Amino acid sequence: MSITLxxxxxxxxxxxxxxxxxxxxxxxxxxxxxxxxxEAFVRMQFLAQDSFYREKYTQGDFKVIxxxxxxxxxxxVVRETDLIRILDITVLADFRNSGIGSGLxxxxxxxxxxxxxxxxxxVETFNPSLALFQKRNFSVLEEDGINLLLEWKPASAVAEAx
Numbered sequence: 001m002s003i004t005l006x007x008x009x010x011x012x013x014x015x016x017x018x019x020x021x022x023x024x025x026x027x028x029x030x031x032x033x034x035x036x037x038x039e040a041f042v043r044m045q046f047l048a049q050d051s052f053y054r055e056k057y058t059q060g061d062f063k064v065i066x067x068x069x070x071x072x073x074x075x076x077v078v079r080e081t082d083l084i085r086i087l088d089i090t091v092l093a094d095f096r097n098s099g100i101g102s103g104l105x106x107x108x109x110x111x112x113x114x115x116x117x118x119x120x121x122x123v124e125t126f127n128p129s130l131a132l133f134q135k136r137n138f139s140v141l142e143e144d145g146i147n148l149l150l151e152w153k154p155a156s157a158v159a160e161a162x
Contacts, residue, residue: 005063086121
């Protein structure tokens with residue numbers, strides 16, 4: 001299995017919308033909306049999120065995750081002076097729990113350790129991927145009831161902390 005990344009292009013919008021829709025599916029199942037209403041809501045939310053990310057994080061690295069050349073998810077990252085910010089990592093359900101997300105997160109942690117940077121990500125408290133970050137020693141910086149701001153620090157930064 002070969003996992004690679006490629007830069008998002010305009011032709012990826014339908015795929016990225018489908019990836020985003022998977023993150024809202026369980027929530028939308030609880031609504032009395034029609035399929036058309038759900039699709040309209042997901043499209044509106046996706047476009048708002050995409051616009052926000054691209055306007056706020058102009059230096060963002062927006063990638064499609066490929067498994068053996070097939071699109072299976074998205075990885076959005078912002079590299080700052082002392083921080084790697086994971087905006088989003090989503091793998092399609094059929095490809096989850098196969099090591100794709102774990103491997104990509106580990107690659108980012110390796111990069112951060114080499115460069116002496118912290119890594120941060122927001123994760124919903126009910127998101128199964130929370131376990132992935134807990135296993136890698138991310139700590140909770142903030143909690144708002146639904147979202148957790150998690151942070152990982154390289155060993156050098158942990159040793160320097162008071």
